[in-house]
Amino acid sequence: MESKIINEIEIRRAKREISEEQLAYVKANLPDADYWAMKSPLIILVSTSLELDCRLNDKRDYALFDVGLAAENLILQAAREGPIAHPIAGFKPLTIKEYFGIPPEYILITLIVLGYPGDDSFLNEKHRALEHSGRIRKSFEEVVMYNSWIKKEKG
Numbered sequence: 001m002e003s004k005i006i007n008e009i010e011i012r013r014a015k016r017e018i019s020e021e022q023l024a025y026v027k028a029n030l031p032d033a034d035y036w037a038m039k040s041p042l043i044i045l046v047s048t049s050l051e052l053d054c055r056l057n058d059k060r061d062y063a064l065f066d067v068g069l070a071a072e073n074l075i076l077q078a079a080r081e082g083p084i085a086h087p088i089a090g091f092k093p094l095t096i097k098e099y100f101g102i103p104p105e106y107i108l109i110t111l112i113v114l115g116y117p118g119d120d121s122f123l124n125e126k127h128r129a130l131e132h133s134g135r136i137r138k139s140f141e142e143v144v145m146y147n148s149w150i151k152k153e154k155g
């Protein structure tokens, strides 16, 4: 199946809607630990303001919930079409916000780094091992509780 996301990126690159200069600026404001993001052709800035959505007085701010859902949909759809999308929290939010003119009341909650699966020889040992290993997830019992918050004892 042809990839819509890849096609879209290529069209936008051709139209110069994706600026190499701005992409390079974002990359320059990532920590060394995000070296793997340097090959990405597209980094998506995910931002929202708490005022854009329902705010309840028991600390429920739905803007972050909603933007998280949108990010997850994007990540899943990217994986379906080909590119891999990694959300990251390691970046300089204030510097990047200022550069892109994101208003102060907006939260730059994550960057989504898009990349194509390919040669992994530039990855460090730890990341290369992670790339090819299975994922360890918490057990169902640890994350789902029935009828009360009290966790069932193991064994």
Ligand SMILES: Cc1cc2nc3c(=O)[nH]c(=O)nc-3n(C[C@H](O)[C@H](O)[C@H](O)COP(=O)(O)O)c2cc1C
Binding pocket: 033, 034, 086, 087, 088, 089, 090, 091, 110, 135
């Ligand atoms: C909120 C959040 C922030 C993350 N920040 C970083 C980061 O700064 N640097 C990094 O290398 N990975 C970061 N990750 C992890 C990667 O994006 C990770 O590859 C992704 O969560 C997929 O997990 P998996 O590779 O275990 O399937 C972050 C993940 C989440 C959910």
